[in-house]
Amino acid sequence: MGLDRAATKPHEQLAQHLANDLESVNALIRQRMASRHAPRIPEVTAHLVEAGGKRLRPMLTLASADLCGYGGAFHVHLAATVEFIHTATLLHDDVVDESQQRRGRPTANLLWDNKSSVLVGDYLFARAFQLMVEPGNLRVLDILSNAAAVIAEGEVLQLSAARDLKTDENVYLQVVRGKTAALFSAATEVGGVIAQAPEEQVKALFDYGDALGIAFQIVDDLLDYQGDSSATGKNVGDDFRERKLTLPVIKAIAAADEDERAFWKRTIEKGDQRDSDLEHALDLLNRHGALEATRQDALGWSAKAKAAMQALPEHPVRQMLIELADYVVARVS
Amino acid sequence: MGLDRAATKPHEQLAQHLANDLESVNALIRQRMASRHAPRIPEVTAHLVEAGGKRLRPMLTLASADLCGYGGAFHVHLAATVEFIHTATLLHDDVVDESQQRRGRPTANLLWDNKSSVLVGDYLFARAFQLMVEPGNLRVLDILSNAAAVIAEGEVLQLSAARDLKTDENVYLQVVRGKTAALFSAATEVGGVIAQAPEEQVKALFDYGDALGIAFQIVDDLLDYQGDSSATGKNVGDDFRERKLTLPVIKAIAAADEDERAFWKRTIEKGDQRDSDLEHALDLLNRHGALEATRQDALGWSAKAKAAMQALPEHPVRQMLIELADYVVARVS
Numbered sequence: 154m155g156l157d158r159a160a161t162k163p164h165e166q167l168a169q170h171l172a173n174d175l176e177s178v179n180a181l182i183r184q185r186m187a188s189r190h191a192p193r194i195p196e197v198t199a200h201l202v203e204a205g206g207k208r209l210r211p212m213l214t215l216a217s218a219d220l221c222g223y224g225g226a227f228h229v230h231l232a233a234t235v236e237f238i239h240t241a242t243l244l245h246d247d248v249v250d251e252s253q254q255r256r257g258r259p260t261a262n263l264l265w266d267n268k269s270s271v272l273v274g275d276y277l278f279a280r281a282f283q284l285m286v287e288p289g290n291l292r293v294l295d296i297l298s299n300a301a302a303v304i305a306e307g308e309v310l311q312l313s314a315a316r317d318l319k320t321d322e323n324v325y326l327q328v329v330r331g332k333t334a335a336l337f338s339a340a341t342e343v344g345g346v347i348a349q350a351p352e353e354q355v356k357a358l359f360d361y362g363d364a365l366g367i368a369f370q371i372v373d374d375l376l377d378y379q380g381d382s383s384a385t386g387k388n389v390g391d392d393f394r395e396r397k398l399t400l401p402v403i404k405a406i407a408a409a410d411e412d413e414r415a416f417w418k419r420t421i422e423k424g425d426q427r428d429s430d431l432e433h434a435l436d437l438l439n440r441h442g443a444l445e446a447t448r449q450d451a452l453g454w455s456a457k458a459k460a461a462m463q464a465l466p467e468h469p470v471r472q473m474l475i476e477l478a479d480y481v482v483a484r485v486s
Numbered sequence: 487m488g489l490d491r492a493a494t495k496p497h498e499q500l501a502q503h504l505a506n507d508l509e510s511v512n513a514l515i516r517q518r519m520a521s522r523h524a525p526r527i528p529e530v531t532a533h534l535v536e537a538g539g540k541r542l543r544p545m546l547t548l549a550s551a552d553l554c555g556y557g558g559a560f561h562v563h564l565a566a567t568v569e570f571i572h573t574a575t576l577l578h579d580d581v582v583d584e585s586q587q588r589r590g591r592p593t594a595n596l597l598w599d600n601k602s603s604v605l606v607g608d609y610l611f612a613r614a615f616q617l618m619v620e621p622g623n624l625r626v627l628d629i630l631s632n633a634a635a636v637i638a639e640g641e642v643l644q645l646s647a648a649r650d651l652k653t654d655e656n657v658y659l660q661v662v663r664g665k666t667a668a669l670f671s672a673a674t675e676v677g678g679v680i681a682q683a684p685e686e687q688v689k690a691l692f693d694y695g696d697a698l699g700i701a702f703q704i705v706d707d708l709l710d711y712q713g714d715s716s717a718t719g720k721n722v723g724d725d726f727r728e729r730k731l732t733l734p735v736i737k738a739i740a741a742a743d744e745d746e747r748a749f750w751k752r753t754i755e756k757g758d759q760r761d762s763d764l765e766h767a768l769d770l771l772n773r774h775g776a777l778e779a780t781r782q783d784a785l786g787w788s789a790k791a792k793a794a795m796q797a798l799p800e801h802p803v804r805q806m807l808i809e810l811a812d813y814v815v816a817r818v819s
Contacts, residue, residue: 190660191642245608249601268582271604272641275578278608279634282615286627294619294627301612308605309524327523 163476167212170470174215174229175208181233185280197261197273201240204256210340211236213365217344217358220470227288227347234297235340237281242304242336244274249308293343300339307331318406318414318422320398326367334366357464361474364461368454369481374399375447376484378438390431396421400450402434404443413437448485455482496809500545503803507548507562508541514566518613530594530606534573537589543673544569546698550677550691553803560621560680567630568673570614575637575669577607582641626676633672640664651739651747651755653731659700667699690797694807697794701787702814707732708780709817711771723764729754733783735767737776746770781818788815 161169168175182202188194211232218228246252247260248270254260262270278301285297311328314320341362345355377392378401392399398406398421406417416433419425438444458478465471479486494502501508515535521527544565551561579585580593581603587593595603611634618630644661647653674695678688710725711734725732731739731754739750749766752758771777791811798804812819 188639188642190657191639191646193642193646194639245604249604267600268645269642271578271582272638272645274608275611276635276638276642278611279631279638282631283628283635286624286631289624291619291622291624295616298612298615298619302609302616305605305609305612306521306524306527309521309526309602309609312601312605313524313526324523 163473163480164207164209164212166473167216167470167477168208170473171212171215171219174219174232175212177226177229178208178211178215178232178236181229181284182236185233185237185284186277188276193265193269194273194276197244197265197269198240198277200258200261200264201243201255202236204258206256208236210239210336213337213340213362214344216470216474217341218348219344220465220468220474221345221348221350221354221358222466223344223348225347227290228344230284230287231293231297231343231347232340234281234284235336235343237277237284238297238301238304239336241274241277241281242308244270244277246308248274249312288347290347292346296339296343296346300335303331303335305331307335315398316396316422316424317398318418320403321407322400322403325398325400325403329367329370330363333370334363337366337369338362353464354466357461360461361458361478364454364458365478365481368451368458368478371400371447371451371454372482372485375401375444375451378435379444380484390434393420393431393434394426396424401438401443401447404446405434405438405441408441408443409437451482451485455479496806496813497540497542497545499806500549500803500810501541503806504545504548504552507552507565508545510559510562511541511544511548511565511569514562514617515569518566518570518617519610521609526598526602527606527609530577530598530602531573531610533591533594533597534576534588535569537591539589541569543572543669546670546673546695547677549803549807550674551681552677553798553801553807554678554681554683554687554691555799556677556681558680560623561677563617563620564626564630564676564680565673567614567617568669568676570610570617571630571634571637572669574607574610574614575641577603577610579641581607582645621680623680625679629672629676629679633668636664636668638664640668648731649729649755649757650731651751653736654740655733655736658731658733658736662700662703663696666703667696670699670702671695686797687799690794693794694791694811697787697791698811698814701784701791701811704733704780704784704787705815705818708734708777708784711768712777713817723767726753726764726767727759729757734771734776734780737779738767738771738774741774741776742770784815784818788812 186195186198186202214232214235215228243255244261247255248262248267252260253263285294307328308331310331314324314328338359341358342355345358374392377399378389380389402417402421406414409417420430420434455478459475462471462475519528519531519535547565547568548561576588577594580588581595581600585593586596618627640661641664643657643664647657647661671692674691675688678691707725710732711722713722735750735754739747742750753763753767788811792808795804795808
């Protein structure tokens, strides 16, 4: 990391470098979330879109297009598309998970109701598809509609896999690709496609987004067991209490003896949890080196993301994306 | 109606005429609702898709393409797209309305849960967009993604308008276009577009679908107050009990004196309903001729649909579509 950048986080550097484009994206989002007939739509959307998210996904599209020398205006449409798909997914996720908080504020399903979250999410999906049609690029449409299908499939898979002790690392990876990496990789890939970058660069952008998204999600799952709750905004053990089979637990179960298996079966599969169970779970995770192995996996995916960048041309944005891949795992390095 | 057809309903004539295409649509639907990773998806989808719906919407696409002399294969993709959008909408509607029955069977939200209905609905939306991209026709994408937005917007509008006594016939029409007519008109329009029909025929197909959808929904709302429950599968007064402001009630409220307004305010807006209220409501609807005026509106939209067909060429399918416009209002004629 260059000395002059040490004070700034890489996503902030990107935001600064892409400030004009990001402003266009925000303007387009505000314009397209309007509804002449149903004021409920912009109310619900604004609550989420303007809650101070980092706009990480749309920035990946803008950055990828910029890195490949794109000179047109349609990367803005695609970035807004990506943010709309993300926002729609969050609205539906919060209904499915019965969440009460998101980005430090009450969720839309709590402030309004589940109906509004479901239907406004549908509206944003439809608006996303309208936006992605506008550049008139069929390959972009193919990539983004595929991503939307993978996202939904991952979410459904998670419904059945979440509390099933048979869930292995392969299934976990499919779920993670669905819930996080598919939109990251689509975001970077369409940036390259719209810029008509050479095929190997497009492929590298896909690989970068895929690996970055997976690293991002693994870190999230790891911090749930060893994070500083004041920094993560989550309590240690939330996933355990919600009986989610994340990577650390999957690794611990793979190494479990009979007694330990019975413990995981009771606490995760049956949901019969007692006061000291979280402590015992953490003990098992440490005993089998599951947290350390998970950490190594996250670092491995981050390294893959950085390696993919080698196929892209020298460019200030390339350096920022490399630093971003370091940054997403910095909290566990 | 020709004598030889008197025994057959027009949608059955269409199904017979389009049998090969419909079989291709069904095969494509089965293929695309599969999910390698999440078996819950085809389970939930099959429950609804194979429950014996009439496939009215996909038939409209096939019929329109046929009527305009289309010789390709992509009308099958577009018809399957239309059915997927319809199915996704039904899944989400049943969650929003907390419905327990659909097509005479328990709803998916009841058999599985709301989560599955929301996420499988999202999956089908995404699959619909994948399918519609395949013909590579940008105008088709524009029409169908617009329709998806109008549908979602209409549903959100209905949330706020349903129990609001200020809802007038214009708002009602917007809601009806969203919940029903937008997909009908998109279904017919894309059939013409994919067949590269002349602009005036495409416009006429849109107008036909729009008017047919509106007539269809008005009849549905009318039958709720005067239908034969053994034929409609609904009880008389369901909409009243659910406090829905449909066209008959909107007309009665527009003609209401002060006492009557207070009655509607109490029963619909506040939801304070007593035993004899439905009877009184029916009395008011008849006193102001609201049911008869609603019936006339439905017949008017049916006539508009038939008139639009004049711009299309002589063809057996044209006659069937004309008879279909008669058929949707036959139960109130």
